[in-house]
Amino acid sequence: MTRIIADISVSLDGFVTGPDPDPDNGLGTGGEALHTWAFSDDPDDRLLLREAIARSGAVVLGRRLFDVVDGPHGWDDTTGYGAGEVGKPAFVVVTSTPPKSVRLTGLDWTFVTTGLPDAVAAARERAEAAAADRGKDLDVVLMGGGATIRAALESGLVDVPSLHLAPVVLGAGTPLFTGGARRSLVQRSVTATSTATHLTYDVLR
Template sequence: MTRIIADISVSVDGFVTGPGAGPDDGLGAGGEALHTWAFSDDPEDRRVLSEGTARSGAVVMGRRLFDVVDGPGGWDNEVGYGAAEVGKPPFVVVTASPPKTIRLTDLDWTFVTTGLSDAVAAARERAGDLDVVLMGGGATIGSAIAAGLVDVLSLHLAPVVLGAGTPLFTNGATRTLVQRSVTPTSTATHVVYDVV
């Protein structure tokens, strides 16, 4: 059965980017510390990343995140979905309007203009027997959890306090989480919850 997994790196104080994040600086000031684990040589970090990339039948992201990954400083042949693994599942982007051009034309992009639930449904159709992964940004994941669209929340808790940036959670519906696993590594604590 296809699960909907929200998977994102977050600071100890709840931010998924540092301050000043935008198309030219996708992670904002200090935000690169959030993804240290994805480039780590720690065997457990490598396992978490590899398993996450392998289970991704389709990936959902918001338009702001698309603009970062498709921008000039975004993904390339060495760093992409799954960091250095450069996974290539189908990508579904929630947007008010599709972009006029796409730099990463070797990836499978679908642009959904009718809302997050339709984007998740489109990704579910593309995922086959694998999972749908919501990779962000923070507003997309927060909205999906508030709307009851997420089965699993996978957080990669980076040992950094950013003080400001893009929060993962803002005013949303209360959700109960059931802890499934905790994997501490030298660069992060990987926590997986069922969303009930």
């Protein structure tokens, strides 16, 4: 079964970037601390990262995050989703206007201009097709940014929130939650490592 997983790192005070994020500094001031776990040598962190990539049949991201990862200081062969792993998922970008060009031409990009639900639906199709090819269940991963994940949660599109709680207080930045509809969750797993506390929930329907 293909699940819709919202996967994001967050500070203790609820921010997914530091202050003043921009295309040249997508995580804002001090925001690099949110992703320390993803570059850690801690074996539990490495296992969690490998398992997350392995289950990813397609990845959804917003246009602002796309502009960061496809920008001149963005992803390369050694950084980015799936870097160093065998195979990479399809990427689906929610945007009002597709970009005129793409720097990361080696990745599979789809640009959806008709809203987040359609982007998630397109990603589900890609994930289910990849699952059929590989003979195992694969998921859709919403990797951000914060506004995209917040909208998906508020719209009831998410099955599994997966939060990586970083031991940092940023004080300001992009909040993960700003109100919205009440959602009831069931805690499924908690993994504490040397760099973060990894939390997984199921959304009650």
